[in-house]
Amino acid sequence: MRRSRFPFIVTMAVLFFFYLPIIILIVNSFNASRFESGWQGFSLMWYKRLFHEPEIWRAARNSLLIAAAATAVSLVIGTTAAIALHRFARSRLQRFHFGLVYTPLVVPEILMGISLLMLFVTAGVELGLFTIFLAHVTFCISFVAMTVLARLQDFDESIVEAAQDLGAGWWATTRRVLLPMLLPGLIAGGLLAFTLSIDDFVITFFVAGPGSTTLPIRVYSMIKYGSPPLINALSTILLVLTFTAVAASQRLSRSRH
Amino acid sequence: MSEFLEFRNVSKRFGAIQAVDGVSLGIKKGEFFSLLGPSGCGKTTMLRLAAGFEYPDTGQVILDGADITDLSPNKRKVNTIFQSYALFPHLNVWENIAFGLRVAKRSKRDIETEVEAMLRLIRMGDQAGKKPDQLSGGQKQRVAIARALINKPQVLLLDEPLAALDLKLRQRMLIELDMIHDQVGITFLYVTHDQGEAMSLSDRIAVMDSGRIEQVGSPAEIYETPRTSFVAAFIGDTNFLEGEVTGLVESEYCQVKIADIPGVICFNDKSMKPGNPVYLSIRPEKIHISRDRPEESRLRNIVPAVVEDMIYLGSTTKYWVRTHGLRVQVLRQHFRFFLDEKPIRWNDDVWIWWHGDDGFMLDRYRAVDEHLVALPPRKVGEPEDNNEKP
Ligand SMILES: Nc1ncnc2c1ncn2[C@@H]1O[C@H](COP(=O)(O)OP(=O)(O)O)[C@@H](O)[C@H]1O
Ligand SMILES: [Mg+2]
Numbered sequence: 001m002r003r004s005r006f007p008f009i010v011t012m013a014v015l016f017f018f019y020l021p022i023i024i025l026i027v028n029s030f031n032a033s034r035f036e037s038g039w040q041g042f043s044l045m046w047y048k049r050l051f052h053e054p055e056i057w058r059a060a061r062n063s064l065l066i067a068a069a070a071t072a073v074s075l076v077i078g079t080t081a082a083i084a085l086h087r088f089a090r091s092r093l094q095r096f097h098f099g100l101v102y103t104p105l106v107v108p109e110i111l112m113g114i115s116l117l118m119l120f121v122t123a124g125v126e127l128g129l130f131t132i133f134l135a136h137v138t139f140c141i142s143f144v145a146m147t148v149l150a151r152l153q154d155f156d157e158s159i160v161e162a163a164q165d166l167g168a169g170w171w172a173t174t175r176r177v178l179l180p181m182l183l184p185g186l187i188a189g190g191l192l193a194f195t196l197s198i199d200d201f202v203i204t205f206f207v208a209g210p211g212s213t214t215l216p217i218r219v220y221s222m223i224k225y226g227s228p229p230l231i232n233a234l235s236t237i238l239l240v241l242t243f244t245a246v247a248a249s250q251r252l253s254r255s256r257h
Numbered sequence: 258m259s260e261f262l263e264f265r266n267v268s269k270r271f272g273a274i275q276a277v278d279g280v281s282l283g284i285k286k287g288e289f290f291s292l293l294g295p296s297g298c299g300k301t302t303m304l305r306l307a308a309g310f311e312y313p314d315t316g317q318v319i320l321d322g323a324d325i326t327d328l329s330p331n332k333r334k335v336n337t338i339f340q341s342y343a344l345f346p347h348l349n350v351w352e353n354i355a356f357g358l359r360v361a362k363r364s365k366r367d368i369e370t371e372v373e374a375m376l377r378l379i380r381m382g383d384q385a386g387k388k389p390d391q392l393s394g395g396q397k398q399r400v401a402i403a404r405a406l407i408n409k410p411q412v413l414l415l416d417e418p419l420a421a422l423d424l425k426l427r428q429r430m431l432i433e434l435d436m437i438h439d440q441v442g443i444t445f446l447y448v449t450h451d452q453g454e455a456m457s458l459s460d461r462i463a464v465m466d467s468g469r470i471e472q473v474g475s476p477a478e479i480y481e482t483p484r485t486s487f488v489a490a491f492i493g494d495t496n497f498l499e500g501e502v503t504g505l506v507e508s509e510y511c512q513v514k515i516a517d518i519p520g521v522i523c524f525n526d527k528s529m530k531p532g533n534p535v536y537l538s539i540r541p542e543k544i545h546i547s548r549d550r551p552e553e554s555r556l557r558n559i560v561p562a563v564v565e566d567m568i569y570l571g572s573t574t575k576y577w578v579r580t581h582g583l584r585v586q587v588l589r590q591h592f593r594f595f596l597d598e599k600p601i602r603w604n605d606d607v608w609i610w611w612h613g614d615d616g617f618m619l620d621r622y623r624a625v626d627e628h629l630v631a632l633p634p635r636k637v638g639e640p641e642d643n644n645e646k647p
Contacts, residue, residue: 162343
């Protein structure tokens with residue numbers, strides 16, 4: 001029997017739609033032309049220019065700072081939440097808790113952005129890096145909690161009891177058993193949180209204040225005031241970083257204990 | 258000898274389920290003690306109460322004279338072999354075994370010598386670097402045992418440790434467990450629903466049902482003189498014959514009327530009085546069967562019967578005979594070569610007989626246990642399906 005060509009065609013079509021724009025973007029970032037009007041030869045000039053834009057550097061620094069802080073804080077809170085969700089999975093409170101943690105994953109970003117903005121304004125918090133950080137922590141917690149929870153559900157409950165049984169107190173159990181076993185989940189969750197924070201636009205757009213521009217917002221304003229090749233170069237760098245982080249995160253969450 | 262591990266009037270309830278119901282139980286030092294009972298009767302809960310993973314609603318747990326009820330699991334000198342082994346998947350065999358000593362902050366040299374000794378005990382010296390998921394079921398089991406024993410617990414708790422193994426391995430581990438118990442001399446509290454395991458390993462057995470202890474005794478005591486009908490039905494096969502005490506014989510024995518068989522003689526260890534309703538329980542292997550009428554003798558009950566079913570089992574044959582409207586199971590051991598005699602066949606008229614000491618009387622069955630009479634439990638090694646025909 002001849003093998004059907006259908007799967008091949010579908011795969012190609014999907015790849016085409018997904019990646020064609022990205023490929024064009026990457027190729028153009030190496031294009032010597034100022035306007036996207038055809039290939040003018042290979043060049044790294046846009047990357048060089050990029051390194052001489054202080055605005056971009058400041059935005060990148062802001063983004064990294066926020067991402068690092070949001071990742072750290074959401075890792076701690078998200079992991080704690082996951083442990084509570086797991087250990088008391090059957091209690092009514094924890095089922096409610098699960099709903100709360102899960103919701104941010106499905107709520108439209110724009111809604112979260114608006115509601116956070118209202119909250120900050122009502123509470124009189126000055127918009128800036130700090131509010132962006134808080135907003136990012138809010139949605140990162142959910143992703144960390146879900147990743148760690150998946151890891152927790154994967155391992156045998158009695159392992160923690162076995163550690164206690166063998167004389168380990170709370171701290172020894174955490175350090176010698178819980179953390180080593182959760183580590184891949186923690187790294188995966190952390191990478192995910194980091195990537196989400198680095199390239200979040202919608203929510204950040206709402207809660208950012210003057211002087212707290214992050215990289216995605218910078219990109220947006222650059223498009224508005226036109227310098228597409230520069231954006232192409234910046235986007236390519238971001239793309240490579242994001243792709244690496246996500247790939248690493250997936251590998252880790254798939255790897256068995 | 259005084260009790261080493263003791264449950265004093267311990268109860269534990271989960272929601273609507275009374276998992277352990279006022280249990281008082283003493284286990285002696287060095288003993289191999291089994292908790293035996295059907296699934297869900299509260300055995301695991303008893304172990305978890307001893308280990309400290311559950312806190313009793315009432316009562317105390319005493320270890321070596323000290324009340325440990327309020328002590329957390331990591332402070333108790335007892336260790337558990339979990340049914341799922343619960344090995345640490347991120348540590349190799351060596352590190353798994355060393356865990357307890359490392360937590361106790363023992364010196365590196367001590368840890369090394371003791372882990373090596375344990376590896377020798379479980380004969381796994383060459384597997385020390387393997388991770389748990391590279392081990393077979395039996396090997397995991399042995400690592401779990403070593404990991405627990407290295408802490409020199411006062412009591413080792415084992416929760417159905419052989420249940421996950423296949424039959425062959427189970428029998429090998431059975432021997433190994435017995436050996437390990439002899440070598441280390443630690444008190445073992447062993448939980449199982451398999452009477453074969455309990456019978457072959459234990460110094461004493463406690464039979465549990467619905468959170469209560471039905472009887473405590475040596476394997477022979479429990480098999481030969483079950484105190485309740487639950488124990489009689491749960492341990493081995495037995496015939497339950499419903500009857501009524503009609504008279505006493507020489508103070509030690511009494512006469513029981515069963516169906517329309519008058520004057521069945523039975524040992525009267527429970528001081529039954531005429532008029533008491535009883536169950537007479539006779540184990541199938543205690544009943545003799547033959548085509549010829551046996552000689553009358555003192556305390557011998559002889560009844561005519563008809564063979565309804567039979568199953569040849571190699572070393573034994575199982576017969577189901579009908580007598581006075583009762584269906585009775587008889588197990589016959591083949592001592593002599595089969596062809597010597599005229600074999601018993603279906604529908605043959607036969608005689609069955611048993612000695613008055615070989616039956617025992619039990620109070621009438623509790624209604625909730627009725628299903629047990631119809632469904633005798635499985636013996637170790639026997640196939641799962643019931644060999645009684647419908
Ligand atoms: N943590 C728990 N929550 C609710 N019910 C439980 C819990 N642990 C045990 N039970 C119930 O208590 C009874 C006894 O359980 P268990 O001690 O595990 O029995 P066994 O080990 O003899 O099979 C069962 O009916 C079981 O469902
Ligand atoms: Mg159990």
